[in-house]
Amino acid sequence: MGKFLKSFIYAWEGIKDGFRQGRNMKSHGLSAVIVLIAGCFTGLSQIEWMIIFIVIAGVMALELMNTAVEYVVDLVTTEFHPLAKKAKDIAAGSVFVFAIASAIIGCIIFFPKWFG
Numbered sequence: 560m561g562k563f564l565k566s567f568i569y570a571w572e573g574i575k576d577g578f579r580q581g582r583n584m585k586s587h588g589l590s591a592v593i594v595l596i597a598g599c600f601t602g603l604s605q606i607e608w609m610i611i612f613i614v615i616a617g618v619m620a621l622e623l624m625n626t627a628v629e630y631v632v633d634l635v636t637t638e639f640h641p642l643a644k645k646a647k648d649i650a651a652g653s654v655f656v657f658a659i660a661s662a663i664i665g666c667i668i669f670f671p672k673w674f675g
C-alpha cells in the first residue's frame with residue numbers, strides 16, 4: 560500500500576477515534592449538521608458557504624487536536640500535575656476561542672437574513 564494512502568487511512572482512524580472518544584466532538588458534529596441544514600433553508604452565497612465550511616472544519620480540527628493533547632498528557636501522567644492541567648486547559652481553551660468566533664460569524668451571516 561502506498562505511503563500516501565496509508566497516512567490517509569491513519570488520519571481517518573484518528574478522526575473516527577476523535578468522534579468516539581470526545582463527547583464535545585459529537586456536539587460539534589450535531590451543531591455542524593444544524594448549521595448546514597439552516598444554510599440550505601436560508602440560502603447562502605458562495606462566499607458565505609465557504610466561510611461556514613472553514614469555520615466548521617476549524618472547530619472540528621481544533622477539537623481533534625484537543626483530544627490528541629489529552630491522549631498525550633494521559634500517556635505521560637495519570638497523576639495530578641499542574642503542567643498536565645495547563646496543557647489540557649490551554650488545548651480546551653483553543654477550541655473555545657474558535658467556537659466563540661464561529662458563533663459570532665454564524666450570527667453575522669444568518670441574523671441579517673432572518674431578521675433584516
Ligand SMILES: Nc1ncnc2c1ncn2[C@@H]1O[C@H](COP(=O)(O)OP(=O)(O)OP(=O)(O)O)[C@@H](O)[C@H]1O
Pocket residue numbers: 580581582583626629636637638639640641643644647648651
Ligand atoms: N493529569 C492531570 N493533572 C491535572 N489536571 C488534570 C489532569 N487530567 C485532567 N485534568 C484536569 O481535568 C480537566 C478535564 O480533563 P479530561 O482529561 O477529563 O478532559 P475532558 O474535559 O473530560 O475532555 P473530553 O470531554 O473532550 O474527553 C482538564 O481540563 C484539566 O483541568
